[in-house]
Amino acid sequence: NAGVMQNPRHLVRRRGQEARLRCSPxxxxxxxxxxxxxxxxxxxxxxxxxxxxxxxxxxxPKERFSxxxxxxxxxxxxxxxxxxxxxxxxxxxxxxxxxxNYGYTFGSGTRLTVV
Amino acid sequence: xQQVKQNSPSLSVQEGRISILNCDYTNSxxxxxxxxxxxxxxxxxxxxxxxxxxxxNEDGRFTVFLxxxxxxxSLHIVPSQPGDSAVYFCxxxxxxxxNKFYFGSGTKLNVKP
Numbered sequence: 001n002a003g004v005m006q007n008p009r010h011l012v013r014r015r016g017q018e019a020r021l022r023c024s025p026x027x028x029x030x031x032x033x034x035x036x037x038x039x040x041x042x043x044x045x046x047x048x049x050x051x052x053x054x055x056x057x058x059x060x061p062k063e064r065f066s067x068x069x070x071x072x073x074x075x076x077x078x079x080x081x082x083x084x085x086x087x088x089x090x091x092x093x094x095x096x097x098x099x100x101n102y103g104y105t106f107g108s109g110t111r112l113t114v115v
Numbered sequence: 116x117q118q119v120k121q122n123s124p125s126l127s128v129q130e131g132r133i134s135i136l137n138c139d140y141t142n143s144x145x146x147x148x149x150x151x152x153x154x155x156x157x158x159x160x161x162x163x164x165x166x167x168x169x170x171x172n173e174d175g176r177f178t179v180f181l182x183x184x185x186x187x188x189s190l191h192i193v194p195s196q197p198g199d200s201a202v203y204f205c206x207x208x209x210x211x212x213x214n215k216f217y218f219g220s221g222t223k224l225n226v227k228p
Contacts, residue, residue, distance in 0.1 A: 004158070033214070042119070042204055042218035043159070056215060091158050103149045103206070103216075106158030 004029075004094050004107035005074075012113045013082045021077040021110045025094030032075045033104055034067060037089040049075060082114045118142045119207050121219035128226050134192040136222050138205035141186065145217075146210035150179060150190050153202045153221070162203075163190070167210075195226045 005024040013019050025032050030050055035043040045059040049069035060067065064082075069075040079086055089111050093104030120139045128134045136150075146167045151159035165172040165179045165188070172179050178191045192199055202223045206216040 006158075031214070035218075040220070042121075042220040043206075043216075044218070045215045048214045056212075058215070093158075103151070103161040103164060106151075106160070108156065108158045 004092055004105050006090075006092050006107035006110050008110060009108065010111050010113070012115060014115055015083055016081050019079040019082050019086070019112055019114075021079075021090050021092075021112070023075040023077070023092030023094075023107060025075070025092075026105055029094035029096050029105070031095045031097065032069050033093040033095075034075075034077050035091045035093065035106075037091065037109075039088070043091060046077070079112075082112070084114045087112055087114045117220075118145075119205060119217045119219040121203075121205060121222050123222050124220070125223040125225070128195045128224065130197055130226055130228050131194045134190075134195045134199065134224055134226065136190040136192075136203050136205075136224065138188045138190075138219055139186060140188075140207050140217075142207070142209065142217070143186070144209040144211075145207040147208045147213060148179070148181060148188050149206045149208075149216065150177075151204045151206060151218075152199075153204060159204060192224075195224075197226050197228050200224055200226050 032049045034046040037043045047067045048056040064080045066078045089109045091109045093106045149164040150162040153159040163177045181188045202221045204221045206218045208216045
């Protein structure tokens, strides 16, 4: 009974490289959300996707960040030309429909370190 | 602009006693409130929720109270157990967008045996 699977768990990138974070939602879940947690802070919403559609990207930085959830395969959060400030834990969550009162199911996160 | 605030970064409680975690919010449009629990190196797990039409919701040892006029909610855990030691986040969403939650910065609860 796999939950939300994120990989890699840890990712180290040098400044200027690209980071690709993957998220496979729970079986039967068609809604995917990405959140970022900076050190000593709460989770901040980045983007909400359904299959092949970005529904809400109001929390995404305007540059260097993109997300997709293709018809087949995992959702990808892509960060181009990473900078030290991108170091954070990135959490993916999924839900079968609008989460409402039941919230999301989160994955274990990808910890990105930019050196 | 922090719309959900948890002003206590940490809380220490003796096993068997009550733990009270607090959360304040500023946006009067928030309609749904959730508490998540997070262990180190894991993702947050959903604990309990409450909608703005209620002022209390109970699930076993966990009770959430909502005071809309004060824009304040609290999570009570009684009796507290060592396994409850974790970081607790409160989160809120407006009624017209349940897909985007605003999280507080968390309170680290330590339950001492």
